[in-house]
Amino acid sequence: MKRGTKTALGIDVGDRTISVALVEKTDQGIRIVAGATEDLPGEQDKGRTRTPGRILSRVLRKLGRRAMTRGIQTAVATPARSAILRLLDLPKQMPANIGEFVEGELKQYVAMSGRQMSSDFCGVGIGSSSRKRLLTVVADATEVSETLGICRASGTWIAAVEPSVLACVRALLLADKGMRRGSSLIAMLTRTNLVLCLFTNGILDFVRHRETPAGMDTPELLRAWLCEELNAVLRYSRTDARGEPSPWQAKLVIRETAFTKEQLANLPALEPAVKTLQVLDCQDLPEGLPGISKKPPTASLPAVGAALRLLDMEGDELRIDLTPEEVVQSRRSSRRGLIAANAAAVGLLAVFLFVELLTRASIAMGRRIEQNRIAGRLDTMPAMIAEDRFIDAEIDRMTRQLAGLEAVRSRPQTDWPAMLRSIGRAAPEGVCLTQIDCRDSETLRLKGVALSHGHARGFVQRLDNGTPFASVQLARLQRMQATSDAVEYEINCVLKSKEQEYDRGQGS
Known part of the structure; x- marks a missing residue:
């Protein structure tokens, strides 16, 4: 278009x-x-x-x-x-x-x-x-x-x-511009009724609705009746505002009647004021309509x-x-339903777009967090390397300590749980054992803290008496602080040999 x-x-x-x-x-x-x-x-x-x-x-x-x-x-x-x-x-x-x-x-x-x-x-x-x-x-x-x-x-x-009569009036007024000036009459005849419309300068001035009487079986009877009705309307309005006779233009449109326009063309005894009378069939478009060609x-x-x-x-x-009103109400309801459906669709689309936006924002935020995490890792990489090195050194040190105890643990015919229980029973109150290690397969070194020199020496004596050691010697005794009697001690315990273990077993 x-x-x-x-x-x-x-x-x-x-x-x-x-x-x-x-x-x-x-x-x-x-x-x-x-x-x-x-x-x-x-x-x-x-x-x-x-x-x-x-x-x-x-x-x-x-x-x-x-x-x-x-x-x-x-x-x-x-x-x-x-x-x-x-x-x-x-x-x-x-x-x-x-x-x-x-x-x-x-x-x-x-x-x-x-x-x-x-x-x-x-x-x-x-x-x-x-x-x-x-x-x-x-x-x-x-x-x-x-x-x-x-x-x-x-x-x-x-x-x-x-109504079809109003549609005809509109088309005829468009086809003949002269009917919008002065006085004009447009009538429509159907099988059941006759509608007459009087116009003054294109403005509707009078309307008359008449039912077609029964017995109109011949064109002559119908023409006579039409002539009477047209004259009655023209007499009603045959003078203008100044009281002078006003010439009339008249058009009669027939619609699906029993007679043709040729049979109804000559109406007898019309009012002299009628300048022209044209009989049309509603299926015939007048030449004055725009766009009408040959x-x-x-x-x-x-x-x-x-x-x-x-x-x-x-x-x-x-x-x-x-x-009809019910049709209008139905269209309004349908229109409201359509508006509601469109609003719901727009709402769903808005929710979908909002969720999509949130999803993309979340993905972008996750990417930024991952990038920041990687950047943070790069910044802390030297510290992490130093920490790894420190942990490796501690692991090596503990491995060496465990390697020293491995020789003792693997010593044959030694009841280690019983030995540890005897060391625990020999420790008096005021003595704390903090470390045990073994550098060879015969000597255990005990380190710890005691409340005084006497507590440390008492621990040495109790280890020397009734424990599975060949000899017990206080290797180091040092005061921890000048204002305190607490001391750190180091005791070397020599394990008994196989023969000594055997002799002890025989003696018991």
Whole structure:
């Protein structure tokens, strides 16, 4: 779709035909792009493949891909045989709620009593005169729902529903600009009713709705009745504000009637004020419509007028939407549900992005921590090397000490647990043993701390008496502090030889 171009689709659902029109509005004006029409089946021809919904789908496919483009709005013109159009004068004291005022006025119509109504209203001649008037339209909601059901069956979403007579009026006013000047009459005749609309300078001034009487079996009878109705309306408004005769332009649109436009063309005894009278079939597009070429699109007037409603035409104030309230409420609920679903999806997406952001931040933080750890390790590497060297030196020293004890531990026929127990029993109170080592396989060196010289010497004597040592000698005795009697001692104990062990065993 070109930039600055607006396209709308109009659908006309009649009793006998379905017609669609694709209309385009550009900077250069209005253009009817395409149109298509197809007959509806009779009662005897209806079947699963000949339903109105399937026929509408087939008609839409004839327009090509442009009619299926998303974003193109669609309006439908409904025949709504029960539709009633009325002009209401607002009271001088403006009602607080205009909608309630209109609803109260519409309930007075006997024709709509006991039915579920679908209604709407719009302002007429706003700003052009001191009169405050409303055009009100009411129709049977069941008939409107049937039209919407046909569109729904074809998968078409409808933005607005309006009576076919208003769609025709809009298309005719666009086709003939002269009808917006002076006095003009547009009438629509169907099999069941006649709607007459009087316009003064393009502003709706009077509306009359009449049911077609029974017994109109010949064109002559129908022409006579039409002439009476047209004259009655013209007499109602045959002079302008100055009281001078005003010439009238009149157009009669026939829709799915028993007679053709040629049979109803010559109406007898019309008012002299009627300057011109043109009888049209709603399936015939007038030459004044923009975009009409030598081969005009096969679209109906209501279909074109319905599409024009969505294109915001200048001077178009007859904007009625008969969409039933339950359908409007359902669309609002669906819209709210869609908004809620979109909000939930956005929320889930936000949570996902937040979690993803946290994950990436955590990974980046882990990398920085690892880099800092490696850098810290490089900084403390000299200290760690020094610590490793110190631990290695301690291990070597302890290994050497254990190597010295290995010779003693491996000494044959020596009861080491008994020897250690005897050393422990020989240690008196006040004596602490801190180290035992063996440099060869015969001598044990005991180091420790005693409270005094006497405690150390007493320990030597007790070791010398009744222990498995050949001799016990105090090798070193040194006071720890000048102000204390505590001393450090070193005692060398010579283990008994095998013979001495044997003699001791014999003596015992």
